[in-house]
Amino acid sequence: MSEHSDPQPFDLVIFGGTGDLAMRKLVPALYNIYKNGGMPGESRLIAVARTDLDVAAFHDLMASDAQPHVHPDLFDADTWATFISRVDFVRIDLMDGASYAALGECLDKQPGNTRLYYLSTGPRLFGPICNHLSANGLIKSDSRVAVEKPLGHDRASANEINDLIAAAFNETQIFRIDHYLGKEPVQNLIALRFGNSLFEPLWRRGRIRDVQITVAEELGIGRRGEFYDRTGALRDMVQNHLLQLLCIIAMEPPISVDGDSIRDEKLKVLRSLKPMTPERVVNNTVRGQYVGGTLGEAELPGYLDENGVPADSQTETFVALKTTIENWRWAGVPFYLRTGKRMQTKVSEIVITFDSLPHSIFSDQIASNSVNRLVIQLQPVESIKLHILSKKPGDALTLKPVMLDLDLSQSYNANYINAYQRLLVDLIAGKQALFMRRDEQDAAWAWIDPIIETWRAHGVAPKPYRVGSWGPAASGGLLGRRGLSWHEETL
Numbered sequence: 001m002s003e004h005s006d007p008q009p010f011d012l013v014i015f016g017g018t019g020d021l022a023m024r025k026l027v028p029a030l031y032n033i034y035k036n037g038g039m040p041g042e043s044r045l046i047a048v049a050r051t052d053l054d055v056a057a058f059h060d061l062m063a064s065d066a067q068p069h070v071h072p073d074l075f076d077a078d079t080w081a082t083f084i085s086r087v088d089f090v091r092i093d094l095m096d097g098a099s100y101a102a103l104g105e106c107l108d109k110q111p112g113n114t115r116l117y118y119l120s121t122g123p124r125l126f127g128p129i130c131n132h133l134s135a136n137g138l139i140k141s142d143s144r145v146a147v148e149k150p151l152g153h154d155r156a157s158a159n160e161i162n163d164l165i166a167a168a169f170n171e172t173q174i175f176r177i178d179h180y181l182g183k184e185p186v187q188n189l190i191a192l193r194f195g196n197s198l199f200e201p202l203w204r205r206g207r208i209r210d211v212q213i214t215v216a217e218e219l220g221i222g223r224r225g226e227f228y229d230r231t232g233a234l235r236d237m238v239q240n241h242l243l244q245l246l247c248i249i250a251m252e253p254p255i256s257v258d259g260d261s262i263r264d265e266k267l268k269v270l271r272s273l274k275p276m277t278p279e280r281v282v283n284n285t286v287r288g289q290y291v292g293g294t295l296g297e298a299e300l301p302g303y304l305d306e307n308g309v310p311a312d313s314q315t316e317t318f319v320a321l322k323t324t325i326e327n328w329r330w331a332g333v334p335f336y337l338r339t340g341k342r343m344q345t346k347v348s349e350i351v352i353t354f355d356s357l358p359h360s361i362f363s364d365q366i367a368s369n370s371v372n373r374l375v376i377q378l379q380p381v382e383s384i385k386l387h388i389l390s391k392k393p394g395d396a397l398t399l400k401p402v403m404l405d406l407d408l409s410q411s412y413n414a415n416y417i418n419a420y421q422r423l424l425v426d427l428i429a430g431k432q433a434l435f436m437r438r439d440e441q442d443a444a445w446a447w448i449d450p451i452i453e454t455w456r457a458h459g460v461a462p463k464p465y466r467v468g469s470w471g472p473a474a475s476g477g478l479l480g481r482r483g484l485s486w487h488e489e490t491l
């Protein structure tokens with residue numbers, strides 16, 4: 001399938017069109033795309049769910065549940081009115097193959113439109129949906145399917161689901177979503193690394209001391225207790241988001257920006273991760289589970305007191321781990337990853353710390369040890385900042401740390417654009433670079449599975465950490481062995 005530069009008229013079919021993801025993210029993102037002229041010809045949104053609604057009632061639901069998630073600066077009542085005239089609703093039980101005829105009738109009204117199927121339902125429906133679409137003849141050679149996480153809970157189950165999808169769609173038609181790859185600073189990091197000659201000589205062992213990736217959430221598990229308890233932080237966050245970020249940092253320059261070139265390089269990184277033997281799992285991973293405590297003004301319960309969580313649950317709500325990449329560029333450079341719920345603050349950032357000076361002529365002043373850092377923040381604000389030492393204006397030769405802003409997103413109003421919008425634009429254009437290929441996902445699970453297995457076999461219980469903290473103290477210990485600490489100064 002070719003990668004189109006001009007979008008062709010399309011039908012975006014959202015299975016699970018009444019759900020939380022559709023209302024909070026997908027519909028607002030498509031509205032923005034429509035406003036920017038990105039729904040050419042008679043392109044449509046077709047929402048699919050079981051709830052008994054007619055089209056007018058679905059439009060009302062969009063007004064109450066999706067419209068508030070459109071950025072107020074981008075909302076315009078006239079544009080919204082013409083946007084919803086492009087929105088249809090089809091009521092189907094997705095498990096019932098016969099009911100897909102109604103979807104077929106709706107699609108046949110615009111037979112020339114490219115069919116984009118977005119699976120925004122629980123993963124147990126992915127197989128049946130693909131099967132019924134295929135059996136009802138609703139997949140054409142230019143159709144595409146986007147699949148949300150989670151795709152499996154280990155390597156074997158991910159393979160099962162991928163086999164079911166592959167029975168209906170070719171790999172070039174499958175777009176596996178990791179919305180972290182749609183975030184502006186992540187895409188900007190690709191531009192920064194491969195659009196400039198400046199960083200390349202520094203982007204390696206001997207120049208970079210360590211890399212830290214933190215995805216910390218203040219949120220707990222909300223109403224997802226049962227789901228979360230089966231999943232845990234390692235599967236929910238590390239297997240996909242954190243490893244994908246690691247790949248973007250560590251990959252070699254791709255030969256082009258096309259889908260397979262970037263994904264080939266990311267795959268090599270995943271295959272170069274030092275395998276997690278039981279000994280390394282025990283020494284280099286930390287599991288945690290939050291216990292009651294204070295976050296801001298609020299007194300919050302611990303994980304075991306959350307709805308849907310068994311009183312003796314051993315599921316981790318926090319993971320920290322250290323890994324290395326066994327190749328010429330990165331051998332010996334530690335990569336530290338951590339993620340957790342009910343942490344002190346909401347922040348997602350990548351911190352690349354450069355090596356310290358061989359000798360400082362300013363040794364009587366501010367610690368000049370490893371002050372050069374590239375900090376790529378994804379949340380709560382999107383930014384890329386380079387930390388350097390500079391002379392304090394006016395005084396004699398006195399140094400002070402300053403941060404250079406390398407990200408012009410503010411000037412371009414790019415913060416109005418969410419990750420889902422960027423990914424939908426690429427789905428519409430048929431560009432796969434920012435979606436996970438099956439072999440990448442398989443390589444990630446192949447690395448994660450031994451961690452899960454060792455935790456189970458060795459009875460590694462999660463360590464308690466207080467709500468509103470930075471996780472168990474042992475997480476700091478992972479870095480402390482090298483005299484390092486987590487970067488928390490801007491947090």
Ligand code: NAP
Nearest residue numbers: 016017018019020021049050051093094120121122123148
């Ligand atoms: P949700 O709020 O529970 O929505 C599920 C949707 O699926 C509803 O529209 C529901 O509609 C529909 N559905 C369920 N069974 C159906 C059936 N048999 N036939 C037809 N429609 C059916 O879930 P969500 O939060 O939107 O999440 C959807 C998927 O995205 C999940 O896999 C989730 O893990 C993933 N995800 C969600 C988020 C997020 O922020 N929400 C983020 C990342 C990934 P009816 O009840 O009307 O049938």
